[in-house]
Amino acid sequence: MRFRMHLLGLALVTGLPLLALAIGLAWWIAASARTAALHELVRTTEALQADIDRELQITAAALGVLAGSPTIDDALAGAPGGTSAEPFRQRARALVEARPSVLHSVMLFDAAGRRHLNTLAASPLAAGRPGSPHAPDAELQPIEASALVPAALQAWSRHVSPLLAEPVAGEPVISVAILVERAGTQTGLLVANLRPESLGMALSSQTLPAGWIATLIDHRHLIIARSQQQETFLARSAIDWIAAFQRSGQATATIRAVSRTGVPTYAALRRLPFGNWTLTLSVPRAAIDGPLQRSLLIATASGVLAVSLAALLALALGARLGEEIEALGADAATVARDQPPPQRPPARVREVARVRAALAEAGAALRARAAAKREAEEHLVLLLREVDHRAKNALAVALSLIRLAPRNVTPAAFAAAAEGRITAMARAHALLARGAWTGAELQALAESELPAHMGQVRLAGPPARLSAEAVQPVAMLLHELATNAVKHGALSVPGGEVHIGWEFLPADQALRLSWTECGGPALAGPPGRRSFGIRLVTQLAERQLGARLALDWAPAGLRAILTLPAARAAPDGTARPIRTATGQPVAVAPQPAWTDPGGLPPRVLVAEDEALLALELETGLRELGCEVVGPARSLAEARRLAESEPRLAAAVLDVNLGGGELVFPVADALAARGIPYLLATGYGSAGPLEGRDAGAVAVLRKPYHRQALAVALARALPGHAARAEG
Template identity: 30%
Template sequence: MRRLTLRTRLICLVIAGVFPLLAFNLVSIYDRYRDDRARASQQALDLARGLALSVEGEIRARIAVLQVLALSRSLVDGDLTTFRAQAEAVVAQQAPGSNILLLRENGQQVLNTALAPGAPLPVRQYLENQRQVFATGRPSVSDIYFGIVLRRPLVAVEVPVRDADGRVVLVLALNPTLDAFEPLVRRQLPDPGWTIAIFDRAGIVVASVPSSERYIGSPVAPDMRKAWLSGNTEVIAESSSPEGARTLTSFSRVPELGWGVAVAVPVADLARPARRAAVTSLFVGLALLTLGLAYTHWIARGVLQPIRDLLRRTAAPDDNDPGPAPAGLGLPEADALALAHLDEARRRRAATAALVDSERRLRLVVAELDHRAKNALATVQSLAFQTARSDAGADPARFTEAFTSRLQALARAHDLLTAFSWEGAALGAVVTAGLAPWLAADEAAAEPRLVVSCPCDLPIPRTAPGQAQALAMALHELAVNAVKHGALSVPGGRVEVRCCAAPAGLSGEIEWTETGGPLVCGPPTRRGFGTRLLERALLHDLGPGARVTLDFAASGLRAVIRFSPRETKHEL
């Protein structure tokens, strides 16, 4: 397998740092876009509901005017001249541009304020609404139809006219101008890009803002009309405008009258900010990637050139005179190695055997240093990835706090192993390192809440470096969970940590017991970072025969970690 060069590894490191952040930012932008769509849909639906009530109020007001006019004494007495004057006054004062009709059951007009007195009165062709009034004796509002007298689309608001015996003998109708609904809609239009339409029971547009006259009499979008005719009271769906643009449309049915109000929000207006933010994020990400790659090239060149000089000096034959001390190579480490090589070259000329032994030791140190550096980077990368996958990943502040605390726990384990020269550590020291922040806080308390019982003379071998790091991280996660959700999250809660060993020191055990905390309702439904660490990663790091038991008892969490200490040696 081909090993990656230093330059390639640095490039991969830059890419691995920029791409996840860029992807996270794009996902966040998409989530904000979805939230904006949901808010706009709900706002449109609320507006449609309010307009439906306003339309109903407008129609009810017209019905009330007609009902009062239908009780006119002149109409009861058959004085149509006086009644016409009263009707024209009503039109002039309350419904300018409209006309009032008086109709028989067969559609014959008896009076029409739109025609001059004495002009021939035609027979009305649209009789559906009129028949309903005669049949039910109640006011009714028609769907949109074409008026043969006014030669334009109309709607009719009709009320019954009764004789002295209470029978319906005539129908009094008002044909309001359709643009009378436009001010009602325009007053509540929240954004110029939005479209509001009022349509009848058949899904035909009665009024629309903007472009009122253009769409009057035309059906609403087919997909919305299908949902409307199915009888739904309220619907939120994506549809197409007459121009073909995609819209997010909400409609609400007018109570009792059966008309509807639709509010359409252009999807492009909602997507434009998200698209702009995504493009900006991509440009910024590419700029950062370019700068990172340029900086990587500069670093690689500064590191590789001294290394090449060192290689050239190292390749010189031993029988050549090494000469004076070399000038600076541009890298302190490389300068130190060059001086060491110079001294070694001089000693090699005197003792070849000492040179061979020194080279072997140097290679061992470099290999171990490389191994430990890669292990540290892999561990930090795993911590970052797992923390981002957990709930803390959705909040940068929580991610920073959680990731920092885990890095500090890893650093304490590293300091502990350094103190023991990376030859393993006593179990009690590992427990103390993992719980150091909480043990330090307990020192100032009147009564300790975290009690550790780990005798230093336990008859078990020292834990290997990998085991010590894994145990310290596991204890850290248990303590964080206790502070957030367990015994340490409430006053009076207590945690006891006990260490013990099996006979002959063949295995070690750590027992974690929480008491006095909140009631535990069983195992968590969602596995967070800590649970995955305890149930999976810890078993792998502790080695064969390891067991981790988590008991989510009602009185508090009890965790038992059993393992067999490995031989304390450098883990190459």
């Protein structure tokens, strides 16, 4: 059969049984909807009960804190109205002022029932006005300790009273009372008086639908709070069917009732576990039954109409849809083969046209996603290879520096030279990592390699970016020139300066980098022999960078000119504006040794999980005249030492102690004792510091020079005297 005949048969087969079933299901749907509405009524009542209980718990918790105050003992020990109660009165008033819309007043009674304090009265013995002008249906009793103490003893944790009259202001309140105990003996009773309107606001917090009314009634059948018309109904007697529920002893009930105005209602009633209160939530029956009846009529009429229209539309649309649906299937198969669907005439049905367009877009998106995934995977593979290559290459270079370094020097000089060169490599590695291994700015590289001498170094030049292959060699070259200047050149005296400038040559866009020293000791000419540093600089420039290096040993100071080919450097349009480093020359910090005011060496806590790094740090601190505590290898050990060790003067903490344990709890413990600390990390950027470096005296980036440790330690030990080493 044709598609339209199948469509007609489907409409009749499905429509006629559904039409016959619709009438029976309509009644079941109406009953289920009514049940769901009544369940919602009950759930809302439970939520309102939770709001009321939370409000009372907050008040009881505040009273518990107040009852633990030492000032309450002074208030109870003195005579009523005495000055000894004034400190506690101030704390009680502060509690009332903190929640003025909830708390009316705070009262304090001793074990004999005498009132020692009322935050509303200057004298705790003030009589006030009995009764309440807001109680049209019953006279409210004033608050008396003789009634509250037995109830509080029975409830033990807290007692919630019915609606009472505040003895000074005469206003209706609800009292929350707790016992004041010391060493298992009752010494007094602390009472907080809540405003009834605060409970009314709690009943309104659920944003009840129109016509829904929540009411709170005490055990004397008086209305405490109402979600609507709170002032009108306060202290009025509850309607008869609520009073009957209270007398029945039931815990919960859902009933049909009639409101005060004669409106039929559904009502959910719950007996609250405190104060023998009752919470009711009523809703007009028309609000629940009316929509259900209308829905029943609409559903029945819609069913009849739907079956009729389905039969007519099946014949009218079947022929038009058949052809286009078949075309959609073909287009979907084309998209599944990762091919674009063929061009077709415009669809006659809008939905079909949209599906066809969606298929085309989905096919294009799938193809683009597949291409992007392949590209991302290729990029990731290349990046992993590059990182692996860089790491292995850095280790190989470090090994070569150790092997090729001259052996005819003292061990201390050998260690200092190796440390400086490897540190220079590490700084260059950090710059490359921040730039995703695509290169680094020349100025940033120069600043990172000369941090201790920036007061004697001037930088000038246009924005320039070095290629990834050129960053490490240029860093090593600047380090060797700086080391030579510190030993023999301009940086060896306070008045010397180094001028570093660069420019792009117009002919071939090569980068010419110049190093010029002035103000240093006069040079007698080139050194008599080519040192390892000079040979290393030459090899880096000519062999690794493919650049030209010219060294001029002029009497005024060394001048070095490095010309990098265009492939190694390019103008950087995104670089920050060039700054010229200015300021006073920075003298090399001495190697101090400290003593505390008592003449003993300061005790410094060390937390480091790497054994070799811990040993090196311990050795350096002892050479600086410090007594080392630790080293601690784990977070637990470091925390124990930080909290228990006496006479700690400072601490050096590795940020990551291994196994994902961050050292910040130890830093917090030291800060609580007022002990300064340094943070050491191997991360090139902020890493896991997460802003916690603000409390540290300094952050040492691994590998760090021992001179940097000495400078940072000098900042951490300002109160200790430095003594000269003999």
